[in-house]
Amino acid sequence: MAASYEPKMNGEIRIFESSDEIATDLAEYISQVSEISVKERGYFAIALSGGALVSYLWKLCEAPYNKTLDWSKWYIFWSDERAVAKNHADSNYKLTKEGFLSKVPILSGHVYSINDNATVEDAATDYEFVIRQLVKVRTVGVSESNDCPKFDLILLGMGSDGHVASLFPNHQALELKDDWVTYITDSPQPPPERITFTLPVINSASNVAILATGDDKANAVHLAVSDSSNSQDAPTSLPARMVQPTDGKLVWFLDSASASLLEATTDDAAYEQHREY
Template identity: 65%
Template sequence: MALSGVQKDRGDLRIHESMDELKTDLADYIAELSDVSVKERGFFAIALSGGSLIGLMGKLCEVPYNKTVDWSKWYIFWADERVVARNHADSNYKLAKDGLLSKVPIVPSHVHSINDSVSAEEAADNYEFVIRQLVKTHVVSVSEINDCPKFDLILLGLGADGHIASLFPNHPALDEREEWVTFITDSPKPPPERITFTLPVINSASNVAVVVTGEGKADALHLAIEEVGPDGSLIPARMVQPTMGKLVWFLDKQAASKLKNSDLNS
């Protein structure tokens, strides 16, 4: 049974006994947000990351979600993407297409991948332009307190170094406040060229969910939720602080094993 809804100042922690339990809870959460957004706005604008996240969303391809979710109202974006061809093994688009998008009836024109035939800088500029056009038509909402897009849900993973999207520790991209989408050409993890949402965009979302599994992420999760690093610095995941939205962490017990609160690990 999941220990769900534990409130800490860093968001709502949902810790799960098994991977199947986590996947079911994540599917329920996404499906519920989809229903609410479609009823309130007529659209569901969701941004994905890569890594293991798509596999953990797999329950959405199964009964009942594949029949009950209003897939025709989904608009898909990427919180970050590797600047490689769409059919490249490193492409987050390919990962999502193979693992999720090809298995549910999403409208192909609602899937907004990057232009993979241009430079990283051009790809970031083009992607921001696409989002700006969809903000104008209200497919994507706009924040009440700044000009940033307000996605209904941004789904993130967590790197062992504490990175989220393609925002890495001590990287200048963390300081970007004007652009919605920025680019990097020196990622510490290959491939080096990537585009990524900036922190203001992530923190303007209505809902942000960070999905973390495995003992290898336990140290990073501890720093993201409970305390800063020994040098006083903040890892990128700790900078995820939705201004007016909700932050939820979907965790397995291995990832949560170094959290200090004994109630979470009993």
């Protein structure tokens, strides 16, 4: 059974007791977004992260989804990538291919990975160029509020420090307004060189989902979703807190451990009134 809270406008928090429950609900959620996107636009443009996130996509590789989803309309991107070879253990592409892409019939030509033969700066420039071309032909949508790409869904993991994609706390990359894709050479977590979507791109998506599990994420989750009027200790530069879709919806997928500090505050009417089982 999952508890569900809605602490912010266009936001929802889903809390689960097991990893199987998360995978089951996440598969249904992605399936629904996919079907709506294909029906409305003719395409489904999804951006993935690496880390633990991919391990929760296994339900999509099984019945009924492996047979019922219109995989030919899926277009795969990455919200961030490490500047390593595609066969490197740190590669988000490698992780996703082994855990997901090799198990579903997504067209290889619809998978847009980062150029691992270029410098990290050139790889970021190349990736933004590719996305701009796909926006021109509307394979990827365009935001009504700005000229940013409007991905149908961006799936993000969150680190214990509150980072999402490769946007880290207090990093200058958080301040970028015009770039769609940028690069960093000083990641506080190895490897140091990465490319990443910027906040304007993430916040322009139709749907954003953030997955966070484990008690080491509990404080960051609390700071990210707390109402600023009730939480004076919430840092304004926490990347996960800065994920606020302009015209889209944000859904958090949490386990009981990562949500433990939220559950401790359910006496707060802002949470209690939206608690459902």
